[in-house]
Amino acid sequence: MLYKRIVIIISILFLLLVCLSTAYSLQTYQSQLPVVEVKYIASDAICPSEAIYEDPNGGYYLLVVNEQEGPWGKEYILKQVFVNIASKGSFVVLLGPPPVEPVVLSSNLPIDADSIVNVSYLDN
Amino acid sequence: MDELEFLERYSIDESDSGAFLKLSLIPDNFTLQRYIRLFTQSPIYLRLFWNSVILVVPILLGQCLISPLSAYAFEFMLWKYKEILYYVFVVVMLLPLQILLVPHFIVADWLGINGTYWAIILPGIFNPFGVFILRQQLRGFPKECIDAGKMDGANEWVGFRSIVLPNMKPAIAALCILTFVEYWNIVDQAIIFTKSYFQQPLSVYLSRIVETDPGMFFAVSSFYMVPAILIFAYGHEHLAQGITLSGVRN
Numbered sequence: 001m002l003y004k005r006i007v008i009i010i011s012i013l014f015l016l017l018v019c020l021s022t023a024y025s026l027q028t029y030q031s032q033l034p035v036v037e038v039k040y041i042a043s044d045a046i047c048p049s050e051a052i053y054e055d056p057n058g059g060y061y062l063l064v065v066n067e068q069e070g071p072w073g074k075e076y077i078l079k080q081v082f083v084n085i086a087s088k089g090s091f092v093v094l095l096g097p098p099p100v101e102p103v104v105l106s107s108n109l110p111i112d113a114d115s116i117v118n119v120s121y122l123d124n
Numbered sequence: 125m126d127e128l129e130f131l132e133r134y135s136i137d138e139s140d141s142g143a144f145l146k147l148s149l150i151p152d153n154f155t156l157q158r159y160i161r162l163f164t165q166s167p168i169y170l171r172l173f174w175n176s177v178i179l180v181v182p183i184l185l186g187q188c189l190i191s192p193l194s195a196y197a198f199e200f201m202l203w204k205y206k207e208i209l210y211y212v213f214v215v216v217m218l219l220p221l222q223i224l225l226v227p228h229f230i231v232a233d234w235l236g237i238n239g240t241y242w243a244i245i246l247p248g249i250f251n252p253f254g255v256f257i258l259r260q261q262l263r264g265f266p267k268e269c270i271d272a273g274k275m276d277g278a279n280e281w282v283g284f285r286s287i288v289l290p291n292m293k294p295a296i297a298a299l300c301i302l303t304f305v306e307y308w309n310i311v312d313q314a315i316i317f318t319k320s321y322f323q324q325p326l327s328v329y330l331s332r333i334v335e336t337d338p339g340m341f342f343a344v345s346s347f348y349m350v351p352a353i354l355i356f357a358y359g360h361e362h363l364a365q366g367i368t369l370s371g372v373r374n
């Protein structure tokens with residue numbers, strides 16, 4: 001009888017540990033993600049120069065935000081979209097159709113393609 | 125995998141390097157870093173763990189409800205073709221899982237539950253193994269007890285609930301342990317019947333990270349086997365009793 005009680009107590013403690021760690025890890029995971037500021041540029045094909053990244057192998061690309069299924073619901077992942085540009089100043093004119101997804105303008109932490117991020121939308 | 129390779133893999137410690145260190149079963153540099161990462165920074169492992177729980181608990185509950193009733197009906201109720209149907213049950217039970225996956229998939233498609241947990245849960249609930257093990261248990265049960273109950277005014281349900289069911293507890297406990305272990309370690313069905321990566325149970329994910337992140341694999345494996353150990357620790361007496369079919373005898 002004592003043996004079974006010990007097993008039950010260990011089981012409850014284990015369940016409690018898993019519940020608490022799930023809640024905690026979910027919270028820390030969300031709070032540790034980089035926060036990026038994004039903007040839709042599809043309407044005018046002009047974007048700020050800070051949104052343009054130069055590829056080491058040549059060319060320019062934007063980081064756009066895609067929605068995907070994450071472990072606990074929707075999450076945002078960054079993807080590279082290569083673009084041709086007409087001129088480079090404080091604003092850049094894109095040649096060809098601009099991406100329909102929101103484009104990353106800035107981030108509070110270093111980001112790269114395939115980074116999972118939290119998104120903050122800028123007013124257009 | 126030969127024995128040497130197995131021992132090498134088994135001797136990986138859970139340090140940051142995650143590389144093959146040396147041929148020893150006990151690592152020199154023991155660290156709990158992977159466990160801390162598991163419990164505090166890896167929501168994916170915990171999500172997949174809960175997926176396993178979501179899969180296993182309904183199957184266990186369903187088996188505990190359906191199998192005793194079916195076993196009772198097969199053993200004590202009189203109806204045509206019951207032995208033929210029971211024979212079909214046993215044949216289905218003996219078929220390998222890989223053969224059953226195709227009909228399961230087709231039926232799940234008919235029912236429109238493909239890509240959901242129900243495609244795994246429903247075949248799990250109606251698994252003939254539970255009926256088989258419980259009917260074997262009931263074979264030695266004295267029918268006179270049920271007849272005596274009926275003479276005192278008990279109907280079929282009361283006879284089942286008050287006379288037969290209490291004597292089936294060891295076999296039901298054994299069935300729960302065996303079913304839990306079977307569906308806790310599920311891989312094939314989970315890969316086929318779930319569409320999203322995050323729907324899959326942790327057992328599927330474990331089989332994927334063994335090569336890429338061996339340190340984490342060992343930590344998550346240790347964590348993942350705790351429920352199975354606890355269930356076994358709680359019901360191991362019933363398991364032995366239920367499997368040897370010695371719960372009830374004249």
